[in-house]
Amino acid sequence: MKLTISCSVLRRVGFYVVSLLFMYTSLAAQDSARIEGFLRNNAGKPIAGGSILTRPGLEVQITDERGFFSIPLAGPFADSLSLEFTAIGYRKQVLNVAVRRQGMQPLNVRLAEDPLGMEEVVVTGSLLESSRKELGNAISVIQGKQVAGSG
16 A cells, blocks of 8 residues: 655644744743842841742742742743842842843842841741640740840
């Protein structure tokens, strides 16, 4: 049995293959696009646990122990994003960042300390059901005035 394929069929198949390859590389490029950088204090020390809120989109990223953050840019996005950097004991900072798919340099963001912005820190732990007597750890309450007066 002899199989014959016309030239127009080969062209159509080739067109579909090239189209699929193009779509795949476009999607791969979108997945790899990110904004990365470091969040530090004025002394240059990393701020761990700082948060970055992206707008539009309202997604939140948290910095690691090195102050590093990575914000993936999936799907279509605007030419610029507004990034709001916050951390406990520091002043909030908002940056407008021009977005490019490739060649973005890491951001180095520094937050200024805000000693007046932190009056009280509450650390809690939870158990399902227990009374204060059953707890094996210490419970204390420290007011901001006590901390300010101790320095």
